Structures are given as C-alpha cells and as structure tokens.
Amino acid sequence: MTTYKIYIPRDSSALSLGADKVFKAIKVEAANRKIELEIIRNGSRGLFWLETMVEVETDQGRVAYGPINPSDIPSMFDREFFLGKEHSLSLGITSEIEWLKNQERLTYARVGITDPVSLNDYEAHDGFKGLRKALKLTNQEIVDEVTDSGLRGRGGAAFPTGIKWQTVLNAPSEKKYIVCNADEGDSGTFSDRMIMENDPFVLIEGMIIAGLAVGADQGYIYLRSEYPHAQAILNEAIDIAEKNGFLGKNILNSKFSFKLEVTRAAGAYICGEETSLLESLEGKRGLVRYKPPLPAIEGLYGKPTVVNNVISLATIPIILDKGSKFYADFGMGRSKGTLPIQLAGNLKQTGLIEKAFGITLRELLYDFGGGSATGKNIKAVQVGGPLGAFLPEHQFDTPLDYEKFSEINAVVGHGGIVAFDDSIDMSKLARYSFEFCAIESCGKCTPCRIGSTRGMEVIDKIKDGIDQEKNVEVLKDLGETMVHGSLCAMGGMTPFPVISALNFFPKDFGLEKSET
Amino acid sequence: MLTDNKLLKIEEHLTVLKDKPGALLPIMHAIQDDLGYIPEESYEPISKALSLSVAEIHGFVTFYHHFRTKPSGKHILQICRAESCQSMGSENIESYCKEKLGIDYHQTTEDNSITLEPVYCLGNCACSPAVMIDDEVIGRVTEDKIDELIQEAKKNDNL
Numbered sequence: 001m002t003t004y005k006i007y008i009p010r011d012s013s014a015l016s017l018g019a020d021k022v023f024k025a026i027k028v029e030a031a032n033r034k035i036e037l038e039i040i041r042n043g044s045r046g047l048f049w050l051e052t053m054v055e056v057e058t059d060q061g062r063v064a065y066g067p068i069n070p071s072d073i074p075s076m077f078d079r080e081f082f083l084g085k086e087h088s089l090s091l092g093i094t095s096e097i098e099w100l101k102n103q104e105r106l107t108y109a110r111v112g113i114t115d116p117v118s119l120n121d122y123e124a125h126d127g128f129k130g131l132r133k134a135l136k137l138t139n140q141e142i143v144d145e146v147t148d149s150g151l152r153g154r155g156g157a158a159f160p161t162g163i164k165w166q167t168v169l170n171a172p173s174e175k176k177y178i179v180c181n182a183d184e185g186d187s188g189t190f191s192d193r194m195i196m197e198n199d200p201f202v203l204i205e206g207m208i209i210a211g212l213a214v215g216a217d218q219g220y221i222y223l224r225s226e227y228p229h230a231q232a233i234l235n236e237a238i239d240i241a242e243k244n245g246f247l248g249k250n251i252l253n254s255k256f257s258f259k260l261e262v263t264r265a266a267g268a269y270i271c272g273e274e275t276s277l278l279e280s281l282e283g284k285r286g287l288v289r290y291k292p293p294l295p296a297i298e299g300l301y302g303k304p305t306v307v308n309n310v311i312s313l314a315t316i317p318i319i320l321d322k323g324s325k326f327y328a329d330f331g332m333g334r335s336k337g338t339l340p341i342q343l344a345g346n347l348k349q350t351g352l353i354e355k356a357f358g359i360t361l362r363e364l365l366y367d368f369g370g371g372s373a374t375g376k377n378i379k380a381v382q383v384g385g386p387l388g389a390f391l392p393e394h395q396f397d398t399p400l401d402y403e404k405f406s407e408i409n410a411v412v413g414h415g416g417i418v419a420f421d422d423s424i425d426m427s428k429l430a431r432y433s434f435e436f437c438a439i440e441s442c443g444k445c446t447p448c449r450i451g452s453t454r455g456m457e458v459i460d461k462i463k464d465g466i467d468q469e470k471n472v473e474v475l476k477d478l479g480e481t482m483v484h485g486s487l488c489a490m491g492g493m494t495p496f497p498v499i500s501a502l503n504f505f506p507k508d509f510g511l512e513k514s515e516t
Numbered sequence: 517m518l519t520d521n522k523l524l525k526i527e528e529h530l531t532v533l534k535d536k537p538g539a540l541l542p543i544m545h546a547i548q549d550d551l552g553y554i555p556e557e558s559y560e561p562i563s564k565a566l567s568l569s570v571a572e573i574h575g576f577v578t579f580y581h582h583f584r585t586k587p588s589g590k591h592i593l594q595i596c597r598a599e600s601c602q603s604m605g606s607e608n609i610e611s612y613c614k615e616k617l618g619i620d621y622h623q624t625t626e627d628n629s630i631t632l633e634p635v636y637c638l639g640n641c642a643c644s645p646a647v648m649i650d651d652e653v654i655g656r657v658t659e660d661k662i663d664e665l666i667q668e669a670k671k672n673d674n675l
C-alpha cells in the first residue's frame with residue numbers, strides 16, 4: 001500500500017485558524033477511506049491568509065492547498081489531493097507561489113519546510129553547518145565573520161552585532177552569558193515567534209556559536225509569557241539537542257561546553273529593554289538600569305553578557321556557513337542582509353516576508369499585501385512597533401533601510417508593519433500610544449510615568465476643542481520633554497507615533513489646518 | 517486562610533527552585549501555574565527561602581501584569597488591544613465581550629467561569645483581531661466566534 005506524505009502546519013497562527021481541526025479531519029477521513037498518510041506537522045510558510053495551508057509531496061515538488069477548513073476535507077479526498085491533483089483550493093507548486101518566490105529567505109530558509117523538532121530534517125537542510133565551521137575557527141575569527149557580515153541587531157536598536165560580541169570577547173571574565181531577547185513585545189511583530197516555533201534549532205545553533213565566539217558557557221532565552229507554544233517547542237528542541245551532543249559538555253567532541261535554558265517572562269513590555277530584561281532574569285522587578293556600564297561589560301549578575309534578539313542570533317548560522325560576504329551582498333547602504341518583515345493589520349495578505357533591505361513600503365503593502373483587507377484606502381502604517389511613527393501615504397516610497405527611515409523620524413525596528421484603512425481615527429491611536437506608555441512604564445522617570453497620563457488628557461482637550469492652539473503647543477512640549485528626559489526608548493519614543501499622527505492627520509484631532 | 521495542602525505545594529516549589537539563579541521568577545510561575553494565583557500567604561515562606569523582604573516580594577508580584585494575587589475564574593479570556601488588532605476592529609470585540617459577560621477587564625463572571633483580561637499583542641497580528649483563551653490563541657475573531665468560545669468554555673465547566 002502506498003503512503004502519501006502530507007504537511008499540516010503547527011505554527012500557532014495556523015492553529016489559531018484551526019490547523020488542528022484540519023489535521024484531525026484529514027486523519028479521520030483517511031482512516032475511513034483506508035488511505036495511508038504520513039502526516040508531518042511542519043512550520044508555517046507565513047502566508048497567513050492561506051492558512052490552514054496543506055501541502056502534499058509529489059514528483060514535481062510540494063503542492064499546496066489553502067485556505068483549508070475541515071468542511072473542505074471530503075471534497076479534497078474525492079479529488080485525490082493526496083496525489084497532488086487539482087481542487088478548487090489548489091495553489092500549485094508551493095515554491096512557485098509569487099509571495100514566496102519573490103523573497104530572499106536566509107534566516108527563514110527552513111521555516112515552513114521542515115518539521116521543527118526533527119533534528120534529521122534540520123541537518124538535512126544545512127542545519128549545524130555553521131556551528132561545525134565555527135568549531136574550526138578561533139574566537140576572533142568568528143567575531144570577525146559576524147562583524148564583516150554587517151549584521152545589525154534586529155531587536156530594534158540596529159546596533160552592529162559584531163561590535164557587541166567583540167566587546168564581550170575582550171572583557172576579561174571567567175563567567176560570561178549569552179541572553180536571547182525573546183520578549184517580542186512589539187505589536188505587529190511575530191518573526192521571533194515564528195523562528196522559535198518553526199525552526200527552534202537555528203536559534204539554538206546561533207546561541208551556541210555566540211557562546212563559542214565570546215567564551216560563554218551559559219545561555220538563557222527570555223521568552224514572553226504569551227507564547228506557550230514557543231515555550232513547549234523550544235524546550236523539546238533543547239532536550240533533543242542535549243541528547244545528541246549539541247548542547248551540554250564537549251559539544252561535538254570539542255572542548256566547548258554550553259548550557260541553555262528558557263526563562264518565561266511575566267507580561268511586562270519594558271522587560272524587552274535589555275537591562276530591564278536582565279533585572280527580571282535575576283529575579284527582580286524589571287527596572288531599567290543606567291548605562292554605562294553596558295551589558296556587554298557588566299550584564300547578567302554583573303558579568304559580560306551578549307544580549308541579542310532572536311532574529312539576530314538565528315541569522316548567525318547562515319553567516320558562518322555561507323560566509324560574511326554572502327550575507328553582506330544583500331541589502332543597501334549600511335543596512336546589510338535581509339529583514340524578516342511582518343505584514344499585519346488591515347491588509348488582504350498578511351504574513352512573513354524575508355527580503356533584502358531596500359524594498360519600499362508601497363511594494364510591501366500593495367504587491368505583497370494586496371492592499372487593505374476592507375478594500376478601502378490605506379490611510380497610514382505604523383512600522384517598528386508601538387514606539388514607531390505613523391507614516392502617511394506620501395511616505396510609502398521610503399525604502400526599508402535604517403538610515404532612510406531615521407531621516408523621516410521613523411524606525412524600522414523589529415520589522416513589523418501594521419496597516420490602517422481610512423476608517424481609523426488617528427487621534428485615538430495617538431491617545432492609545434500614551435495609554436500604552438502609562439500602562440507599561442517602569443516608573444523610573446517622571447516624564448514617562450506622569451507625562452504619558454498627561455498626554456492622554458491633553459489629546460482629550462484638543463479633541464474637545466478646548467484651547468486647541470495652546471494645547472497643541474503643550475502636547476509638542478510634552479513630547480520634547482519625554483524625548484529628552486527619559487532613560488529609555490519607552491518614554492523617549494512614545495512621542496514619535498503621537499507627534500506623527502498629529503502632524504500628518506490634524507483633522508482627526510479636530511484641527512483645521514493640515515501641515516502635510 | 518490557605519489550606520495546608522496549598523501551603524505544602526508552595527513549600528515544594530520552593531524546595532525545587534530556591535537555589536536556581538534568579539529563582540523568584542520561576543518560583544512565581546510555578547505557584548501561579550499550580551494554584552491559579554499567588555496567595556499573599558506565600559510571601560512569608562518565599563521571603564524566608566530567598567532571604568528577601570516581604571515588601572520586595574510584593575513589589576515584584578505587582579510589577580508584572582502576568583501575576584495575580586486573587587484567584588481567577590476557571591478560564592482566562594485575553595483580548596488583544598494592540599495596534600494590529602485595533603486596525604481590524606478589536607474595539608468591537610472588546611465591547612462585545614464585556615457586554616456579553618457583563619464584566620469589565622480584570623473581573624470574573626458571576627458563575628466564576630471566565631476572567632477577562634486585556635493583552636498587548638499575542639504575536640498573532642497576521643490574523644487580527646486575536647484573543648487567547650487559556651493557552652489557546654484564536655485568530656480573525658468575530659462575535660459569533662466569541663459566542664462559540666464562551667459556550668465551549670462553560671460546557672467544559674459543567675463536566
């Protein structure tokens with residue numbers, strides 16, 4: 001009897017649309033029809049408007065069907081989808097789907113293709129090649145490779161990863177740490193989650209290489225508490241890696257040892273800020289620390305510590321495997337390599353796109369995103385999470401590039417793009433930015449703690465038509481005070497979304513004159 | 517007052533975790549996962565085990581949104597209030613849930629079934645609006661879907 005190979009994703013966004021129900025329905029139907037299936041729970045390819053997307057292995061490669069609901073299953077069996085045959089929900093050969101074909105998947109090379117917790121799958125798709133190469137290099141050679149790749153931190157601040165590693169390597173200490181920032185607090189972002197759920201070994205490999213490079217033997221993944229699926233998958237993968245000699249003592253029979261552990265966060269946005277994160281890992285309240293000292297010099301328990309975002313670390317293996325030049329050849333200007341872009345909000349086609357820097361917002365919103373989900377005009381987008389500016393239509397031709405964005409007072413940040421259609425009231429979003437800051441402030445600085453509440457009141461007054469001219473001035477002054485009087489970007493950047501909303505959409509605030 | 521059994525459980529978690537670096541965070545998770553909340557009666561034994569003041573422990577618990585000092589309902593329904601979900605109508609979902617359950621955020625229904633909480637992004641922004649019930653994330657939520665979730669949750673309560 002022939003066995004047919006079927007793929008059904010286990011990514012939590014796919015599950016949120018019913019992937020488990022589809023899985024069960026296919027199993028039951030196959031049993032009833034006495035058809036032998038080998039079902040693999042792969043990761044998601046990141047085409048979320050097509051989830052649950054089911055794939056079948058054929059001689060021509062994998063073919064896809066989607067979006068599948070349990071009610072579609074009987075007709076799919078009638079049409080013999082397990083042979084790759086046509087159905088009204090056929091999407092053709094998966095790798096030929098435009099959305100995927102037009103990407104440059106480096107960090108995400110395996111995502112959606114492999115079984116996330118299969119070590120065999122991982123190694124068959126170039127897994128642990130970077131580590132094997134790194135084990136033959138000196139510490140300095142590894143760090144040089146990372147520096148030369150031009151990789152900049154993907155967590156938000158875009159600091160060169162190689163320079164951070166060099167600082168930790170140079171810091172004399174018996175004990176050093178690698179901390180992975182998996183707090184992914186920015187709304188509109190899910191790329192960290194997708195790596196952890198869909199290719200956990202690549203993060204583990206990146207952390208091992210980081211430890212090897214700087215001389216650290218302990219790693220922690222500080223994981224946001226809202227990600228229980230990621231937690232389970234990471235723990236499973238760490239366990240498998242340990243049992244197979246990739247973690248623990250004498251990794252791959254080398255002299256190098258490295259231990260890795262997942263620590264669950266507790267729902268505080270500020271704990272994504274690296275020093276607050278370290279306080280939290282130490283079992284304290286997440287109050288932001290003064291810098292200097294940098295965490296690279298005095299980090300966790302006062303020891304030199306690499307704190308890197310999930311994507312930064314997960315990009316290390318391919319850099320070590322293919323070489324720094326290979327990676328640096330992607331991108332533009334000082335923004336080298338690729339960025340996992342997350343299209344979210346009011347768009348027809350949302351999901352994950354890994355692309356070399358340089359693509360414009362317009363291309364992303366219309367060519368990939370297909371325009372708004374509601375069919376109305378896209379009024380604004382917010383890029384880079386809750387502290388990122390709102391960009392109006394006339395800025396949609398800005399290419400994704402750290403410097404180009406900063407020229408227009410915007411940030412690329414963690415690569416999340418949230419689109420809003422023209423039914424949105426931008427003054428409400430501005431008010432929400434302050435509200436979020438008030439809820440999440442760690443409380444250390446007055447402008448952030450008190451100013452955020454003040455900000456909501458001022459916006460209310462402007463909207464109620466009370467002393468508008470004066471209150472607009474108050475709002476701008478407050479913004480200035482927060483930008484200059486805050487210890488971290490929570491208070492320091494909250495004015496960016498607020499002031500951009502005010503400048504570009506004054507009508508939404510009940511103001512006549514448009515400044516755009 | 518806490519039952520002896522609950523105090524015993526707290527002691528057990530302390531024995532297992534107290535020597536870990538940064539022990540307070542995993543200890544609090546263990547207690548809340550086990551008992552559903554962090555009873556104030558736990559502060560005393562924790563303070564002894566970790567040589568921390570009760571005030572420090574109180575400060576810690578109140579800093580983190582995830583930790584609760586009162587029992588919740590049997591299920592926790594979290595509604596995402598963040599920007600991507602706002603762009604897809606989460607405000608309507610929020611008001612629908614509040615009205616349907618007859619409670620506001622941080623409150624529990626009279627039958628002790630559901631506690632309503634806000635959340636700021638579930639990493640499901642490609643499928644906004646999103647909610648989470650217990651450990652399950654639900655995407656592209658509609659009012660009908662909410663009805664279904666609540667019904668499902670209450671059905672299981674009565675088993």
Ligand SMILES: Cc1cc2nc3c(=O)[nH]c(=O)nc-3n(C[C@H](O)[C@H](O)[C@H](O)COP(=O)(O)O)c2cc1C
Binds near residue numbers: 157270312
């Ligand atoms: C308020 C605030 C929240 C942050 N949240 C995150 C986060 O959730 N994830 C993250 O990787 N970095 C976050 N950062 C950035 C970190 O402080 C830090 O720059 C980053 O972890 C460094 O890693 P990278 O160089 O690999 O980006 C946040 C910063 C601030 C100010």
Ligand code: SF4
Binds near residue numbers: 448449
């Ligand atoms: S700006 Fe806000 S969050 Fe940042 S340290 Fe100051 S009070 Fe804390």
Ligand code: FES
Binds near residue numbers: 596600644
């Ligand atoms: S903004 Fe709601 S899930 Fe991310």
